[in-house]
Each structure stands twice: as structure tokens, then as C-alpha cells.
Amino acid sequence: MKRIFDLLSVFVVGLLLLGAAPARADAAGSGYPPVVDGRVLEFPRDFGAHPDYRTEWWYITGWLRDAKGTERGFQLTFFRVRTLIGEDNPSRFAPRQLVLAHAAVADPASGRLRHAERSGRAHPGLVDAGKGRTEVHVDGWFLRGGDTPDAPYRSRIEAEDFGFELDFVPDRPPVLNGKAGFSQKAPDPLNASYYYSRPQLQVSGSLRVGDETMAVSGHAWLDHEWSSEILPEGARGWDWIGINLDNGGGLMGFQMRDGEGRAIWAAGTLSDAQGRATVFGPQDLRFTPLRHWRSPRTGIEYPVEWLLELADGRRFRIQPLMDDQELDSRASTGAIYWEGAVRLLEVDDAAAPASDGVPAAGEEAGRGYLEMTGYAERLRM
Numbered sequence: 001m002k003r004i005f006d007l008l009s010v011f012v013v014g015l016l017l018l019g020a021a022p023a024r025a026d027a028a029g030s031g032y033p034p035v036v037d038g039r040v041l042e043f044p045r046d047f048g049a050h051p052d053y054r055t056e057w058w059y060i061t062g063w064l065r066d067a068k069g070t071e072r073g074f075q076l077t078f079f080r081v082r083t084l085i086g087e088d089n090p091s092r093f094a095p096r097q098l099v100l101a102h103a104a105v106a107d108p109a110s111g112r113l114r115h116a117e118r119s120g121r122a123h124p125g126l127v128d129a130g131k132g133r134t135e136v137h138v139d140g141w142f143l144r145g146g147d148t149p150d151a152p153y154r155s156r157i158e159a160e161d162f163g164f165e166l167d168f169v170p171d172r173p174p175v176l177n178g179k180a181g182f183s184q185k186a187p188d189p190l191n192a193s194y195y196y197s198r199p200q201l202q203v204s205g206s207l208r209v210g211d212e213t214m215a216v217s218g219h220a221w222l223d224h225e226w227s228s229e230i231l232p233e234g235a236r237g238w239d240w241i242g243i244n245l246d247n248g249g250g251l252m253g254f255q256m257r258d259g260e261g262r263a264i265w266a267a268g269t270l271s272d273a274q275g276r277a278t279v280f281g282p283q284d285l286r287f288t289p290l291r292h293w294r295s296p297r298t299g300i301e302y303p304v305e306w307l308l309e310l311a312d313g314r315r316f317r318i319q320p321l322m323d324d325q326e327l328d329s330r331a332s333t334g335a336i337y338w339e340g341a342v343r344l345l346e347v348d349d350a351a352a353p354a355s356d357g358v359p360a361a362g363e364e365a366g367r368g369y370l371e372m373t374g375y376a377e378r379l380r381m
Contacts, residue, residue, distance in 0.1 A: 031084050032228035035192045041181040043174060046196070047146030047224070049080055049129035049136070051097055054228040056080040056129070058136060058143055060155070060168065061242060061369035062203055062220030063341060072207070073106030073321055073341025074164060075369065076157055078136040078143055080129040097122035099129055101138045102329055103157040105164070106341045107209055112324040113340070114209070116159030134224075149173050153201075153222070166205035168220055170198050172275035177252060178267060179279070183225070185256055186232035186265045193227035197242065199250025199271060219244045221368055223252075232265070234258050237337075237374015239287055241308070241318065243344045245366035248273030251344070253280065253308065255287050257374065263287065270310075284311040290358050293323040300326070300376045302338040307347070307359060315347035317361045318370060337373040344368065 032054045050056055061075040079100040086094030100119040107114055118138040120127040129136040134146035134153060145153030145168070153168040174196040177183045183195035201220040206213055221242040231237075240254040253268030266287070268280035289303030306318040325340025348362030 032082070034190070035182070035194060035227050035229065037179060037182045037189065037192075039182070039194065041174075041176060041194065041196060043149045044133050044146050044151075046194070047134045048131040050194075050226045051080070051082060051129070051131070053226045054082055054230075056226035057224070058134060059223040059225075060143070060153075060201075060220050061341075062201070062218055062244075063367050064203065064207055064216040064218040066207070066214040066216050068214075070109075071321070072108070072209075073325075073369065074104065074207070075339060076103040076141075076143065076155055077101065078129070078138070078141075080136070092123060093121070095121040097129070099127045099136065099138050101141050102327070103141070103159060103162075103164075104325075104327060104339070105162045105207070105209060106321055106325050107162075108322050109209075111322060113327060114159070114162040115327055116157075116162070117329055161210055163208040164205060164216075166203055166207075166216075166220075168201040168203055168222065170201055172200070172273070174198055175250065175252075175269060175271045175275050175277050177269045177277075177279070184265070184267065185229070186235065188232070191229050191232040193225045193229070195223070195225045197224075197250065197252055197269065197271075198222040199242070199252075199275075200244050200248065200273075219367070221250070232256060235264060235374075237372070239303075239306075239373075240371045241342070241344075241368060243342075243366040243368035245344070246364065251366065251368075253285050253287075255285075280311070285309065290317070295324070295326045298326065298328070298336055298376065300336065302326070302372055302375055304338070306370075308344075315349075315359065316365060317345045317347060317359065319343050319345060319361065320370070335373065336376050337371065338375070339371045340369065342368060342370045 057079045059077045065071050081098040102117050104113045104115040127138050143155045156165045177195040183193050185191045203218045203220045207216045235256045236259045238256050243251040250271045255263040255266040258264050266282045268285050269277050271277045286309045288307040291305035292301050293304045294301045304320045304323050308316045321341040327339045328336050344366040345361040346365050348360045351360035
């Protein structure tokens with residue numbers, strides 16, 4: 001019986017992502033509260049779930065190193081979706097809230113992602129996203145923490161060919177993106193989310209790859225966003241980075257793209273080792289693709305190397321740990337996208353560029369993750 005209702009949950013997610021759910025494209029009048037400028041984010045309250053809003057996610061990415069010096073990327077994401085279905089139905093099987101999870105390990109030895117996903121309707125004790133602190137789980141997968149701003153997080157993921165149990169320790173307060181946590185996604189401020197990041201999380205724990213389990217350590221990045229809006233009109237997808245800088249700071253940047261690949265909006269946050277932030281607007285950063293890779297499974301072409309230019313004159317190259325970090329989540333959220341570990345390299349202006357004009361890479365400035373959506377078709381949200 002549980003399997004039947006889990007399949008129902010996945011079907012409902014599909015309806016939501018395809019725009020067939022009984023909700024309008026904007027928050028006004030839809031039953032979802034709007035995201036408004038001026039709401040003050042408070043912690044630990046806002047570490048937890050916000051079930052009145054349409055969508056929400058907790059997203060951790062990072063790099064791990066084992067005792068042999070082998071480096072791998074990893075990510076885990078928990079999504080919460082309010083469906084507006086069955087809210088007046090007292091049955092515990094009504095899919096009022098759904099929780100979905102993705103996890104992956106970027107393993108250069110295998111040449112591509114090891115990936116798994118889970119999903120289900122919210123049910124206390126099995127599938128849930130708690131309020132007041134970070135407490136989200138789907139069956140045996142979980143992310144917990146956030147009792148106080150300096151409290152650690154813990155996660156556990158077990159999949160067929162990989163698994164990890166990791167602790168994440170913050171050393172600074174949350175970094176608020178946008179205008180004090182109000183993160184605009186398009187020229188119209190109605191398209192916005194509440195958004196904070198936690199750079200430079202110290203990571204320790206264990207990682208299983210195949211039949212081998214090893215102790216690992218490293219650094220990670222946590223994003224938490226919630227909103228009532230869907231993808232802005234005219235947008236096809238986005239490109240996003242979260243980079244732990246070698247100087248102890250953090251760099252988040254994103255652009256929303258139209259169907260021709262042009263940026264319709266961009267924003268970012270540069271923070272120092274104490275968490276003090278400089279906010280970037282649409283004119284303060286620019287992403288330019290440098291090299292593409294085509295997936296042998298889906299035929300989708302992704303720009304896996306980028307030039308990132310900041311308004312202060314600094315330029316960086318974004319290079320992947322490996323090209324094949326395509327993630328196929330059609331069994332849960334329905335999307336195919338690229339999400340992987342990357343290095344941030346300073347552009348060496350003293351070196352001659354390549355024959356095709358691509359800037360030369362210099363010293364490494366940081367490591368993190370790059371996410372690219374909407375390269376197959378318009379992302380459904």
C-alpha cells in the first residue's frame with residue numbers, strides 16, 4: 001500500500017511540474033503567501049520548513065577528500081512541495097505536502113555521477129519537513145541540525161552503489177542573499193525567494209563508493225530557499241554557482257536565461273571569512289560559456305566551462321572536476337540537468353590566451369558546485 005501512495009506522490013509532483021496543479025502561476029489569489037521585501041529572516045526559526053509556501057529546498061554541495069588524497073564531489077537536496085491538493089481532506093494519505101530528495105557523488109574514477117533519489121507524501125515519522133529547525137527526511141535519508149545558528153548539521157544517505165554519513169559544522173552566521181534575504185529572480189520583484197547560504201561548512205564523516213567505505217573530510221556549502229513563484233515568464237532555466245573561496249570567503253552567483261541563452265537577470269553575493277556580504281546586481285557579474293560537452297545518454301549539450309567576470313574587474317574560469325555530471329531526476333522532480341563539482345581559477349591576464357581567444361587559467365581561487373538547468377527544455381517549476 002505504501003508503494004502505491006509513493007507512486008501517487010510522484011505522479012502529483014509531475015502534475016505540479018507540468019503546471020497542471022490547481023494553482024495559478026503567481027502567488028496572489030493562489031492560496032500561497034507571496035514573498036515580500038522587508039520580511040526579516042530569523043534563526044533558528046528560518047532554518048526549518050515554511051509549509052505555507054509553494055516550494056522549498058535545502059541544498060548541500062561540496063568536495064570530499066579521503067586518506068589517500070582522492071577527491072570527489074557530492075550533493076544532497078531535500079525539496080518540500082505544497083500541492084494545494086486535499087487540504088480539506090482529513091485522510092493521512094492526502095498528498096498535501098510532498099518531500100523529495102536527490103543525492104549524488106561525483107567520482108572521477110567512474111567518470112560520471114553516482115545518483116539516487118527518493119520521494120513521498122509527508123507522513124510523520126516517515127517523510128517530513130519540520131518547522132523551527134532543519135529536520136527533513138524521506139524514509140531513511142535525512143538532514144538535521146540548525147537548533148542554533150552555530151549548531152552542526154548531520155546527514156545520512158544510503159543508495160545502492162554509494163552512501164554517506166556526514167557532519168557539517170558552520171563557523172559563521174548565515175549569509176543573507178539579495179536584499180537581506182529577499183532574492184529577486186527577474187526584473188519584476190514579484191519573482192523572488194527568501195534565500196540564505198552557509199559557506200565554508202567543515203565536513204567530516206564516512207563515504208561509501210561501491211563496496212568501499214572510507215573516512216572523509218572537506219568543505220561544503222548549504223543553500224536554503226523558499227518561494228511561492230514559478231520560473232519567471234520568458235525564462236528557460238538558470239546557471240548557478242556556490243564557491244568556497246580559498247581566502248575563507250564565499251561566492252554565490254546565478255543568471256536566469258531565456259530561450260536564446262541570454263541572461264534576463266543575474267545576481268550574486270560575495271562574502272568574507274566573517275560572513276560580511278557584498279551583494280551583486282544584474283550589472284555586477286557576467287557569465288560567458290567557454291566550452292561545451294554533449295551527454296552521450298540524452299544528447300543534451302551543456303556549457304561545462306565558463307568565464308565569470310565581476311564588476312570590480314576580476315575574472316575567473318569555472319572548470320569541472322569531470323565533464324559528465326549530468327543528473328537525470330525524471331523519477332522524482334522530472335528534470336534533467338547538469339550539477340557538478342567545479343574549480344574556480346583566476347584568469348591569468350599575463351598569459352597568452354588560446355588560439356580561440358579563451359582566457360588562460362591561473363591559480364585556483366576556490367572550489368564548489370555549478371548547477372545548470374533548462375538546456376533540454378524549459379524547466380518546469
